[in-house]
Amino acid sequence: MSDTLLKVRDLKIGATIYPPGERPRDIEIVHGVSFDLAPGKVLGLIGESGAGKSTIGLASMAYGRGGVKITGGEVWVNGRNILKGGHKDIRKLRGAEVTYVSQSAAASFNPAKKIMDQVVEAAVEQKKFSRKDAEARARVLFAKLGLPDPDNIGERYPHQVSGGQLQRCMTALALCPEPDLVVFDEPTTALDVTTQIDVLMAIKEAIRDTGVAALYITHDLAVVAQVSDDIMVLRMGNTVEYGNVDQIINNPQEEYTKALVSVRSIEHEEKAPTEEPVLSVRNITARYKGTQFDVLHNVNVDLYPGQTLAVVGESGSGKSTLARVITGLLPPREGEIEFAGRTLSPDLKGRTREDLRELQMIYQMADVAMNPRQTVGTIIGRPLEFYFGMRGSEKKKRIIELLDEIELGEKFMDRYPAELSGGQKQRVCIARSLAAKPKMIICDEVTSALDPLVADGILKLLLDLQKIEDVAYLFITHDLATVRAISDNIAVMYQGKVQRYGGKSKVLSPPFDDYTDLLLSSVPEMKLGWLEEVIAHRKMESAGN
Amino acid sequence: MSPIVKLLAQRIALSLLLLLLISVVIFAGTIVLPGDVAQSILGQSATPEALANLRAELGVNDPPVQRYFAWLFGAMQGDLGTALTSGQDIAQALSSRFWNTLFLAFWAAVVAVPLAIFLGLLAVRFKDRWPDKMISAVTLASISIPEFLIGYVLMYFIAVKLRWFPSVAMVNDSMGLFDKLNAIALPIAVLTLVVLAHMMRMTRAAILNVMQSAYIETAELKGLNAFQVIYRHAFPNAIAPIVNVVMLNLAYLVVGVVVIEVVFVYPGMGQYLVDHVSKRDVPVVQACGLIFAAVYIGLNMIADIVAILSNPRLRHPK
Structure with missing residues (x-):
């Protein structure tokens, strides 16, 4: 046996793609890669x-x-x-x-x-x-x-x-x-x-x-x-x-x-709370129909106008359930949602059109949140018609304004979602929610499905738009780097409870509670030997206890 | 109670309820049908008094609700009443014919079901290549030709020209199993051709659907060959839809063989039903309807139970 186990030489890989409305054609997706x-x-x-x-x-x-087919090159394993x-x-x-x-x-x-x-x-x-x-x-x-x-x-x-x-x-x-x-x-x-x-x-x-x-x-x-x-x-x-x-x-x-x-280059200064919050979540306890346990226990958080509250937690922590309660999709068992100085109906059916307009939402999967048979212009124009009754040239002018704000421009108006990249799709979703001129947008894991550099661009855009439109974000994520980049306030959720809540600098500085410490120290750092350090540190701590 | 037992109990209770509702529909349906059984027994020249007397004797004048419950309780105890035209006990007359129908359906299923599943697996293995296309073409052709035509064509070539099997499927109790099978070989062949395509295509579709799963890729990357992948990893996850279509076709084999029984003069239930519909013998039609409904509901219930049992999440809760 040779001393190389795997030898790859000038590997070329192709695939057949089926673009909508065109003939299938072959493309090359790997262009001659070599390694040992x-x-x-x-x-x-x-x-x-x-x-x-x-x-x-x-x-x-x-x-x-x-x-996918291998079209050229050599792959040697154990000399064959x-x-x-x-x-x-x-x-x-x-x-x-x-x-x-x-x-x-x-x-x-x-x-x-x-x-x-x-x-x-x-x-x-x-x-x-x-x-x-x-x-x-x-x-x-x-x-x-x-x-x-x-x-x-x-x-x-x-x-x-x-x-x-x-x-x-x-x-x-x-x-x-x-x-x-x-x-x-x-x-x-x-x-x-x-x-x-x-x-x-x-x-x-x-x-x-x-x-x-x-x-x-x-x-x-x-x-x-x-x-x-x-x-x-x-x-x-x-x-x-x-x-x-x-x-x-x-x-x-x-x-x-x-x-x-060096990704995550965004710096964002924490803003101090203003007097009146735009959203107050008061003592919310909620459970899903037909289940026997609460997924949210007595949750209290505030979001101030033009600021960002990051709700961070792992799967099963209840962060997405909180979004469902705020939007009225899941009426809570106890507690109230106060929004823009009024108490919202717990159920979506009881909310006015004004309530709906002022509270918008952006989702993780941008491609399934858009109708694939509508053009970008139709998608963004819909809230303009629905909430403001805009028509014709007035509507078109506003659509172009919004497309400029999300850095895509007028030429995207007649394109279909399938022709856009992941990041562009998410930008269109952002424009659609902004079209309603909301006071607040719930962003549910909006960058989780995107590559780091693309996600970075989306976060920068959201921060810029916040300055222009003075909109507040409730930002739901599991990614602590994202939280650091954009939040003013942070709520750490664990098993349906708010574990830690406050301004960014306070929440991310010691002394930590046990869960927040575990969460923060688990985020991989761009440093050799980090994994061993953390594991050794944890072993020492558990030995010390 | 574990969730699976609860689900099964619910499903069985639902089937019984459904059967009860069907019995109402069958009874109501046969009452509103036009025609007068007394008239058809006595003929056009009967006097009005004779007709009235016969109607009273047959109990046709009682209120319908009372007649329904009398009929239902009788049926639950195995008493399906007496045939108006012949005065025979229906349960007795039906039982040997019912067993004949089941006998034919059973042997048709023994041939058709494994063949359909095997052809389905084969079609998946050679997807979009000539074996797949040929299986699809042949089975689709056979389902598209009316079954009586297939019956007569087979009869002409195999029974008359080649003389391999008899053209008339006469069976009686004194025959041995081999003689009986020899007699019904042609009806089995026709029935198989009729139900094969549906089951085979459903098997193919169900397995192909499962073949998209990530665990099929895992199996391929273990170095298993194509048949091992299909048989070990795809098939167990495609059981529920396959059993569903198999049961539907089994029900068809029992209930839908009327044409075949007439073509081959086979002494089954279908022929008996057809005879008595033409004579407006309501109790016989009701009894046959109830039995056919019970078979249909029962087989579909079995399909649902198998689907529930084949779900590992229900069989092995956390």
């Missing part, structure tokens, strides 16, 4: 969506997702060019020499089969181990990955364990056949930060203990800095920069890499 990976080493592939990083990862298993092999050779490679960990373990486990059956399947099928040995090995891996009750967890079905646990089971699945290489495709992206840190550590230790090599694919440079030996930065199917982790993080050469390293 030695046994036991970790290479991080990083880039924004569309960079081709997952496609390259899957190409190392000779797999193309959907209509796998692109030259037939179906049988490729099947022998997959699940034996190279295995795969996907972003969403919840979707990647078959819901109808026990976890153990799925974890050992490849090892048994590829005749690496007998069923009995494979199960024993799986239990050892479950324990090593820090899963609770490792002897019995395999007997459960995927829906019976949590998302973080399932992601570790997926890692066990990949490691069970003793592969030479594991492709980790955004393995922690779908997890909460406090869960991410544990899974990240578990993956890192498993890589170290088993001596397996890994391709680690992510869009998060801070995460990849914790686990990789080398990093390759990709953009639109090209290599931007390729070097060892220390050089990329501490001494990036290319402009694009520098931008990735």
Whole structure:
């Protein structure tokens, strides 16, 4: 065996696209990428969506997702060019020499089969181990990955364990056949930060203990800095920069890499509360119909005119439920919503058109929040007609004004949502909510589905618009970097309660309560060795107690 | 009570309620139908007195509600009344014919269901290639041709020309199983051709839908071959829709074989029903309707129960 496990030379990957109203045509999505990976080493592939990083990862298993085809170049695994092999050779490679960990373990486990059956399947099928040995090995891996009750967890079905646990089971699945290489495709992206840190550590230790090599694919440079030996930065199917982790993080050469390293450049001075809040949430307790427990317990927060209140928390903390209560989609069991000096009807049906106009909302998924059959002009024009009765040239003039405000311009008026990028779609949604001239906008995870540089642009736009339109934002997010960038006040939510609430500087400075401390310290930092520091610090603290 | 037991109990209770409602509809429907059974028994030349006497004797003059409950309680105890035209006990007359119909439906299902699922799997394996297209074309063609035509064509070629199987499907209790199967081979073939396409296409669609899932990619990346992926990972998640369409077709096999029974002169329920509809023998029509409804509702209930049981989230709650 040579001393390179994986050798990729001038890899070219193509796909067939089907643009609406046009003939299908072939495009190239990866334009000649080359790299080497030695046994036991970790290479991080990083880039924004569309960079081709997952496609390259899957190409190392000779797999193309959907209509994706490898059109040129060489992929050598253990001294064999796998692109030259037939179906049988490729099947022998997959699940034996190279295995795969996907972003969403919840979707990647078959819901109808026990976890153990799925974890050992490849090892048994590829005749690496007998069923009995494979199960024993799986239990050892479950324990090593820090899963609770490792002897019995395999007997459960995927829906019976949590998302973080399932992601570790997926890692066990990949490691069970003793592969030479594991492709980790955004393995922690779908997890909460406090869960991410544990899974990240578990993956890192498993890589170290088993001596397996890994391709680690992510869009998060801070995460990849914790686990990789080398990093390759990709953009639109090209290599931007390729070097060892220390050089990329501490001494990036290319402009694009520098931008990735220094992302979140926004500075926002905290504003002092004015006298009258525009929104007062008073003693809200709420539960969903047909359930037996409250998802919000006695929540109190205020939002001041022209300011931003960030509601931050992990999945299940109740932050989106709070938005549903404020908008009237979920009438609370107790408490009131005061808005612009009046008490709002708890139920959406009881609200006036003026209530609706002054309280707008922007969503996480911009593409499903717009009618795909309407042009941008129609989408933005609708609230102008509905709330202000605008018609004809007056309406058109206002639409163009709004398009200028979101930095897109008049030429976008006749385009359809499908012709826009993710960031442009979110801008159109922002313009649509501004068209109603609201006093307040609820922003529900509006940047979570976007790449960091694009998200940055959206946040800057929101801050600029706040100055011009004097609109208040209730900003719901799980991302603490976003919170730092834009908020004046912060409410940290945990299990349906407001854990910590106040001005930005106060909430983000010590002394912290336990949960806020855990949350803040779990956010990956762009620093080598950060993961070990945090884990060591936590071990010391728990030993001290 | 665990949620799954509650769901199943609800589903079964719903089926019983549905059957009760259907019994009302059947009874009401046969009452409002035009025609006079006394007239059809006695003929056009009957005197008005004779007609009135016969009507009183048959109980046609009692209030409908009273007649409905008398009929319902009788039916629940297995007493379906007597045929007006022949004076026979309906339950007795029906039972051997009902078993004949079930016998034919059962053997048609034994052939058709596994064949349809296998062809569906095969079509998925070779999706958009010639085996898939050929399976689709042949099954669609067979469902598009009227079943009596297929019946006569098969009869002509296989029974008359080739003499492999008899053209008339006469069975009686003294025949052994092999003789009976030999007699009904042609009706089985026709029924299979009729129900195959629907089940096969539904199987194909259900599995293809599951094939979009991320866990299918996981299975492919384990190095499993295409049949292992389909059989182990796609099929278990496609059971519910497949069972649904299978049950619908089984119900069709029991209820819808009237034409085939007439074509092949098979002594089943369908032929019996057709005879008595033409004679306006209301109790027989009601009894057949009730049995057909019970079969339909029962099979669909089984499909729903299988769908509930095949859902791992319901079978293994957190």
